[in-house]
Amino acid sequence: MSEPVRYRRERIDRGIKVRADTVFVLATLRDMTYLFLPRFLPVLALLVLPFFVSGGYWEKVLFYSCMFALLALSWDLMASVGLVSLGQALFFGVGAYISGGLNHYLKMPIYLSIPLATLAGAFFCTLLLVSVLRLRGVYFSMVTLILPLLFAHLIETLDILGGTHGLLSLTPFPSGWLAMYLGIFAVIICLFGFRKLINEDFGLVLKGIKDDDRVVMAGGINIYWYKAQAIFIAGGVGCFAGALMTHYYQFVGRSVFALDYTVLPLASAVLGGPGSFAGATIGTFLLVPLSEVLRALGGLRMALYGAILIAALVILPEGLFHYIERKYHQFERDVRV
Amino acid sequence: MQDEIILKVEHLTKRFGGVVAVDDVSFDLRKGEFLGLIGPNGSGKTTLINLITGFVKPTSGKITYRDANITAKAPYAIACLGVSRSFQMVRAFHKLPAFKNLIVPLYSPRVKKFGGGRYGERDDVAIDLLDDLGFERDSAVPYKTAGSLPHGYLKRLDLARCMALRPDLLILDELFSGMAMSEVAATLPLIEKFNREGLTIVMAEHRLKELFRVANRVIVLNFGRKIADGSPKEAMETEEVQKAYLGIEVDG
């Protein structure tokens, strides 16, 4: 009588990873390449890409991707402390209008209005959201969802800040390259900055708050202060993206508060893997070009993002980045039981 | 100095809807005392601890810690004043290595004042603390993921987390529950040592034999009310206490 042969899937770290993890001195060039290449290559690609797409249609797409990447990264930072924002458009819109408004009404030059928009916008949004922090997480999500939509309504019905027409003829960047590289550097700085932040003790506290805030409080940490800090940083990044976009297009209208600026970063971050900032970036650089390619579908694209979101949540909750990382660091094989 | 009152609880009451969890409890705690808090299940021990440490707001009453009114203050504010507590249900960061669990209290404003804030230094302090508590420095244990540690180790990790805050008042909520005899025997001398070094301790426990060996004073709760307050012998000889504990064996 023969028993059926059974296999089980075994995952083992690749030899090179084991060596890279435990040995302090990287012995061979191969080891070093293994570690540095995944970090170095994308950054390099990002830095040289503008030269390839300059002047063409895809230049705009690259810029767009950077903006959305910033929004996705800011979402991811807030998600790391347990705050699920359903309204990145809030930060984006506030930053856009502050910079646009300062530029339009006060004739402020962009090298002043953009930083101001970043800081003031971060303060404003943090103040708005601070009181919800003491309630269940769901309330935070609901308030972030409703605020940008309300702001958009407000601008339209009160006809303030340009109303339905928006503010036009704002000061552009002295050169398209400047805008592009500002965006790219912002993405790189945020990506690696956030990763470092989350790996340091500060980030550990943030993750602790998300995991179990009672224990964190028993350890003497004011969780609301740290949540506020996370919102401030993330908000600043979002406002910065909004301000950049405003001057790239020399226009700001109520559409900056639209759901599009919430859903696409959300879908990118969830698809890429919440918590891994690299995932948010990868997700954005996948979805934004995809969105451009599917331009013909018009409004249906939003439905597509929604569908991708649901699919990502159900099928691949760990996200693309962790999946790829796992494949890179480990290999799987079937082992006889 | 020895007689300095470190904690003063006055007429503390907590009602949850119709249920009175803590009923008009009052006591003073002196610096350096080792207070045992006992009582049948549901007598309000954990609620009392929650009230003192700020996790639950009292319905009425006043709590004073070292001349500061801490009634209804936020838990993190109370912790920063030097009151540390353990949790009955072990709450650790299961995905983190054991020693990283201690980073959070080491990052608090209270401990930051003692210096050593650069990245990496807290790791060393954490390993030291764990070593003091029985997680051998040279073994793999402090580096293991908290989720993979056996229950006894987790309890000691919780204790380490409390000590990392450098508290003046340590409140333990059923630390020994679920620990094997050997683990209790290993941990008890440590707690005694902390007490001898000046740490005021309140210990809520079910394992009375071990508790009575170290506690010099015991408060008994039943249905939220304080029914005895004195040395272990006095408390156990009170008729009401014996009635409350009917069916539970008490040695000595």
Next chain:
Amino acid sequence: MEIFIYGITNSVTLALIAIGFSLTFGISGVPNFAHGAFYLLGGILTWIFINQLGIPYLFSAILAIIIVGFLGFILYWGLMLRLRGLVINEVIATLAAAIVIIEVLRYLGFSGFTYVLPEFIKGSVQIGKVWLDYQRIFLVGIGIVLILFLYLFTHRTRVGLSFRAIAQNERTAISLGIESDWTAALSLAFGSALAVVAGLAILPLGSIDTEVGYDILIYALAVGIVGGLESVPGILLASFILGFSQILVATFFKAQWLTVVTLAAIVIILAVKPSGIFGKYKELEERV
């Protein structure tokens, strides 16, 4: 006098919209962001049944209610269950579902003046100096009937009582044999059906526009945040406060200032009592 009448109809409208959402949230703990989408879907389905399949109004309405209620159930059973426990994902999932529904409907073009639901009762009556559509009276009537029905349902029937049990303390309810998943799914079905009922009462007053999928959600959230999401009296009170404020502002200032009222109300509540007027979320005591 006009203010009083318009105030009442406006308030009941808001209450109708918010009740379904808050019911689902209070019981299952999941905010159903697809509430507005279901509202819209119900209206459109009814339109299709009437105009393209020739089914009489009443039956179309009932059919739409049942179908959307069923969809709500499926949303929970098929989607939420897989994500149960991961709060982040639950919240995102309902929003994603809402977007899929609304945007697909928008793409299919269900907007504009062709898409009108006939009034249940045609004509209007004059009260004092005000001409009031029968439809609006009908609306208020439905609102009152619904509230009464919900009250009786949650206090007298078994399913309703289990709703309240789960809302109050899930663990205890489960230990008493109430299946929390089933009840949560039912509550989602209920909430969705309520959304359709609200839609059927309100949509005849105008034409269908897919944007309403989001607008309804905004109103439901606003009323919920101001009144306290888990409290029915809070929802009712908030509906009246917001409803009357909106009418007052529209009468004495410009009509467009409605949104300002909503936003101001939210900001004020968040500053003064974030959990809402009758909200009970004392966060700290929840999870020790």
